[in-house]
Amino acid sequence: xxxxxxxxxxxxxxxxxxxxxxxxxxxxxxxxxxxxxxxxxxxxxxxxxxxxxxxxxxxxxxxxxxxxxxxxxxxxxxxxxxxxxxxxxxxxxxxxxxxxxxxxxxxxxxxxxxxxxxxxxxxxxxxxxxxxxxxxxxxxxxxxxxxxxxxxxxxxxxxxxxxxxxxxxxxxxxxxxxxxxxxxxxxxxxxxxxxxxxxxxxxxxxxxxxxxxxxxxxxxxxxxxxxxxxxxxxxxxxxxxxxxxxxxxxxxxxxxxxxxxxxxxxxxxxxxxxxxxxxxxxxxxxxxxxxxxxxxxxxxxxxxxxxxxxxxxxxxxxxxxxxxxxxxxxxxxxxxxxxxxxxxxxxxxxxxxxxxxxxxxxxxxxxxxxxxxxxxxxxxxxxxxxxxxxxxxxxxxxxxxxxxxxxxxxxxxxxxxxxxxxxxxxxxxxxxxx
Numbered sequence: 001x002x003x004x005x006x007x008x009x010x011x012x013x014x015x016x017x018x019x020x021x022x023x024x025x026x027x028x029x030x031x032x033x034x035x036x037x038x039x040x041x042x043x044x045x046x047x048x049x050x051x052x053x054x055x056x057x058x059x060x061x062x063x064x065x066x067x068x069x070x071x072x073x074x075x076x077x078x079x080x081x082x083x084x085x086x087x088x089x090x091x092x093x094x095x096x097x098x099x100x101x102x103x104x105x106x107x108x109x110x111x112x113x114x115x116x117x118x119x120x121x122x123x124x125x126x127x128x129x130x131x132x133x134x135x136x137x138x139x140x141x142x143x144x145x146x147x148x149x150x151x152x153x154x155x156x157x158x159x160x161x162x163x164x165x166x167x168x169x170x171x172x173x174x175x176x177x178x179x180x181x182x183x184x185x186x187x188x189x190x191x192x193x194x195x196x197x198x199x200x201x202x203x204x205x206x207x208x209x210x211x212x213x214x215x216x217x218x219x220x221x222x223x224x225x226x227x228x229x230x231x232x233x234x235x236x237x238x239x240x241x242x243x244x245x246x247x248x249x250x251x252x253x254x255x256x257x258x259x260x261x262x263x264x265x266x267x268x269x270x271x272x273x274x275x276x277x278x279x280x281x282x283x284x285x286x287x288x289x290x291x292x293x294x295x296x297x298x299x300x301x302x303x304x305x306x307x308x309x310x311x312x313x314x315x316x317x318x319x320x321x322x323x324x325x326x327x328x329x330x331x332x333x334x335x336x337x338x339x340x341x342x343x344x345x346x347x348x349x350x351x352x353x354x355x356x357x358x359x360x361x362x363x364x365x366x367x368x369x370x371x372x373x374x375x376x377x378x379x380x381x382x383x384x385x386x387x388x389x390x391x392x393x394x395x396x397x398x399x400x401x402x403x404x405x406x407x408x409x410x411x412x413x414x415x416x417x418x419x420x421x422x423x424x425x426x427x428x429x430x431x432x433x434x
Contacts, residue, residue, distance in 0.1 A: 021153075027153070029271065030157075038167050045171075045174070045175050046181065046183060049257070053121045056121055057117065057187070062237045062241045064134070065237065070226045071227060071229025072094040073145040076145055076149060077281060081282035084149075088213040096219070106127075110126055125187045129191070137194050144156045144160065147205070148281060151282050159197070159204070162200060166197055173189060229365060231369050232372045236372055239375050239402045242380060243383050244259065247387060251392065252391070259392035262336075269313045273306050291421060292359075292418055293422065295358040309350075314344060351411065352407040356410050
């Protein structure tokens with residue numbers, strides 16, 4: 001056993017991917033443990049109605065939050081993974097784009113909140129969440145991507161844990177000060193925690209890799225690529241999170257809380273797979289320089305273990321679901337049924353995300369974006385029909401349908417493009433004749 005452990009530790013030490021995956025997983029596990037504590041404190045103290053109001057605001061802001069940096073964080077990791085000397089201008093351009101687009105989207109989302117959300121959700125709450133997630137959180141994300149591009153996932157983990165720790169501290173302060181805080185009171189502390197972490201992130205990245213430098217000419221030339229990244233991320237957010245906002249509008253806040261609690265566990269279960277994907281991202285982009293065959297080959301090395309994990313998670317979620325009301329309280333009893341339905345999502349999401357990353361790395365982000373936008377539109381249309389009729393159950397069925405359709409689209413695209421690449425690489429014999 002000791003020999004096996006030494007061998008395992010030696011492998012991790014020698015493999016950058018394994019080490020970064022472990023760092024990411026540990027960071028995410030610790031972050032989720034802290035977030036879990038924050039979630040329990042806030043969900044219990046706010047109650048299903050106030051918690052549903054907060055989630056409704058968060059989900060609305062999340063739809064446009066990827067546009068707050070216009071995909072320049074993803075452009076940064078792609079460029080720096082291939083050429084580290086490009087970091088100063090990529091870092092500067094990403095920060096500037098985050099500030100400019102964040103300000104525009106903050107005004108936009110605050111204006112449309114009254115039409116998209118019920119009147120019981122204060123506009124001030126939407127403003128606080130938007131300031132947090134469109135400014136501070138996006139800057140923090142860009143800082144994490146900076147460390148990810150240099151394959152230093154240890155610092156990415158530290159920044160993420162810092163953000164979660166500050167929010168847990170805010171939750172404890174909220175309960176100590178107000179006992180049963182309102183959604184607006186929690187929103188203020190949520191925003192303050194995000195802003196503190198953003199300042200910390202900028203300082204750490206600048207000290208580690210140098211000051212940002214602006215290159216507006218390059219920024220303009222990369223707008224289209226950044227837009228494709230941002231649109232894909234926004235579409236992903238729509239089919240993952242818009243149903244919560246629509247539940248708040250078309251059903252009840254209690255239904256939103258029930259569904260959000262179950263979906264939260266799905267996000268937690270996906271963390272190990274996400275850790276591997278984040279750690280593998282620089283390698284994906286380096287492989288993708290050689291085309292779709294290389295990026296798919298890289299994907300095939302990683303996918304089997306991720307799928308095995310997702311299958312195990314399916315059974316674990318089914319058996320663990322009855323614990324929800326014991327932990328969160330009896331008003332979340334119907335989250336058990338919701339989790340039973342949603343348990344298949346980690347498996348489907350694992351497959352289509354790996355395939356999607358293979359497309360992105362090979363320069364096919366525009367194609368991936370088109371698939372994601374199509375699924376987002378389908379998800380919204382289905383929710384408009386089923387949520388008024390079936391409440392949170394309709395949202396569950398819509399989520400399952402959306403992930404399945406995206407799985408079919410991504411697998412089909414990767415398969416067809418790989419075959420096309422294989423066919424082009426075969427030179428006919430007559431072409432070699434003089």
